């Protein structure tokens with residue numbers, strides 16, 4: 001009797017643990033009609049950096065948002081050894097509203113509600129252009145790749161390492177420079193008014 005109880009408790013605990021464990025090496029997962037499934041647990045990935053109110057046109061638009069960038073642990077490890085992103089790398093840029101007044105805070109900004117997220121994948125087996133871009137909000141389960149003009153071109157033209165904006169990720173920049181994969185020209189400030 002006691003033995004049975006112990007056995008069932010153990011089995012139940014194992015099941016609970018299995019359900020909660022996140023994929024140790026997350027890669028892009030797709031539906032049968034080529035939509036990307038929303039990456040879950042990205043908050044457990046490696047955090048690269050945050051932008052605050054970054055904007056690529058001269059006119060600012062409303063309240064500044066934070067952009068928090070994440071990449072899976074396994075892809076980050078490969079980058080540290082090579083300065084390059086392996087196939088099946090995924091990036092998430094999470095957008096959050098910002099606020100100044102709240103609780104004891106008087107100055108500066110802290111992060112609040114999620115405003116959605118952008119996802120970028122390196123997957124040449126699936127996309128002829130290797131890099132593809134997607135948008136998700138809290139309720140989107142899967143998303144179609146965005147048209148090239150929406151995201152791809154700016155990343156192609158201005159990112160410092162392959163399609164990633166390593167010029168804005170302070171811990172990755174020295175790694176890419178060491179391996180010679182850093183495009184110095186991406187730091188030029190000749191876009192828009194000074």
Ligand code: HEC
Nearest residue numbers: 051056067091093118119120133134150151154163164165
């Ligand atoms: C005008 C240029 C531009 C366009 C268009 C653009 N991005 Fe980006 N993207 C950036 C910059 C700059 C960063 C890095 C700064 C940051 O943290 O926000 C970035 C970062 C990212 C990242 C984090 C990984 C990386 O590449 O550094 C993802 C994911 C991303 N963008 C997705 C998208 C998606 C999805 C779209 C289209 C809906 C898009 N981007 C359109 C400029 C652009």
